[in-house]
Amino acid sequence: xxxxxxxxxRIADNRIANLRDKCLKGIYSERLFNSVAQGMDKFYTLExxxxxxxxxxxxxxxxxxxxLECLCAHGYDLMESIDLVSSRVDDRVFSGKVIDLAEKYDxxxxxxxxxxxxxxxxxxVIMALKKTHHEDYLTTLLLSDNxxxxxxxxxxxxxx
Numbered sequence: 620x621x622x623x624x625x626x627x628x629r630i631a632d633n634r635i636a637n638l639r640d641k642c643l644k645g646i647y648s649e650r651l652f653n654s655v656a657q658g659m660d661k662f663y664t665l666e667x668x669x670x671x672x673x674x675x676x677x678x679x680x681x682x683x684x685x686x687l688e689c690l691c692a693h694g695y696d697l698m699e700s701i702d703l704v705s706s707r708v709d710d711r712v713f714s715g716k717v718i719d720l721a722e723k724y725d726x727x728x729x730x731x732x733x734x735x736x737x738x739x740x741x742x743x744v745i746m747a748l749k750k751t752h753h754e755d756y757l758t759t760l761l762l763s764d765n766x767x768x769x770x771x772x773x774x775x776x777x778x779x
Contacts, residue, residue: 675690
């Protein structure tokens, strides 16, 4: 019987090394990020991806978002980056990825970092809270003194 484990391990290690090299050079490779994020935990362990944490505050939002997605896909808790997320709310690409990840991994507290009306994420956050069945967060928002926020929550949740 042929053991493919060593072959898959070698492939995974090569992809990680290539991705690390690209990140070091400031080159975003969607293909490499996707293959690492979608790879099996057995071959793409969180320990092997630990180096990505240093890129979470990278000026290239695509690299930062890709690293966060890969880390979360392999066991990293998004809540560990709540301070970083809050500091990067103005970064549209990064914030969009964070909202997607918060919805995917059911992290409503992360979503609340995007509730500032001026940032333009409210509708997306309300929809994510509704989809993840966190109506209790929406109830609190309905009691807000901000009429525009109350109307948004009511309008977006009425048909759901």
